[in-house]
Amino acid sequence: MTGPAVLVTGASGFIGRARVRRLLGAGRPVVALARRRNSVSAAARVRAALGGAPRHLEVVEADLEAPDLGLDPTALDPGFTAAYALAGNVLYEVPGFLGGDVKEAEAMFRKGRRLLDALGERS
Numbered sequence: 001m002t003g004p005a006v007l008v009t010g011a012s013g014f015i016g017r018a019r020v021r022r023l024l025g026a027g028r029p030v031v032a033l034a035r036r037r038n039s040v041s042a043a044a045r046v047r048a049a050l051g052g053a054p055r056h057l058e059v060v061e062a063d064l065e066a067p068d069l070g071l072d073p074t075a076l077d078p079g080f081t082a083a084y085a086l087a088g089n090v091l092y093e094v095p096g097f098l099g100g101d102v103k104e105a106e107a108m109f110r111k112g113r114r115l116l117d118a119l120g121e122r123s
Contacts, residue, residue: 003027003028003029003081004029004079004080004081005028005029005030005031005058005079005080006023006028006029006030006031006080006081006082006083006084007030007031007032007033007080007082007083007084008020008023008030008031008032008033008083008084008086009032009033009034009064009083009084009085009086009087009111009115010034010084010085010086010087011030011032011033011034011046011049011050011059011086012032012034012042012045012046012048012049013049013086013087015086016032016049016084016086016087017046017049017050019084019086020032020046020050020054020057021050021054024054024055024056024057028056029056029057029058030056030057030058031057031058031059031060031080032046032057032058032059032060033060033062033064033069033087033115034046034059034060034061034062035061035062035063035064036061041061042059042060042061042062043059043061046059047059060075062075064087064111064114064115065110065111065114068118069114069115069118071118083115085111085112085115087111
C-alpha cells in the first residue's frame, strides 16, 4: 500500500463500497467510517458490503448524526489526504418534482458538515 489513508463514509452503501474497492485496488489504505445498525457492528456491515475483510481497510464505528461523530477525540488520525463523504440516501426527490422534499438532502449536508468539523478539530 502506498500513501496516507483515505477516509470514506458510507462504505457499506452502493456508491461507498465501489469507492472503497477502487481505492484499495489502487493501493491506497482506507479508513471507513460506518455506523452500527440494529445489532450489527460497523465492521460487520462493511465486511458484508465488500464481501470480506480486505487488507489495508480499517473500519471505525461512528455516527454522523452524533456530536463529534460519537468518537473519542483520539479515534481518528488527522493525516488523511482525502475524504469521501458518501453516507446518506442519494435517492431523495427534488422539491416540486414528483412531490418530493429536501429533508434527506439537508440531512446529508449536515452529516458532511459534522464530518468536516470533527476532522478539523483533530488536525
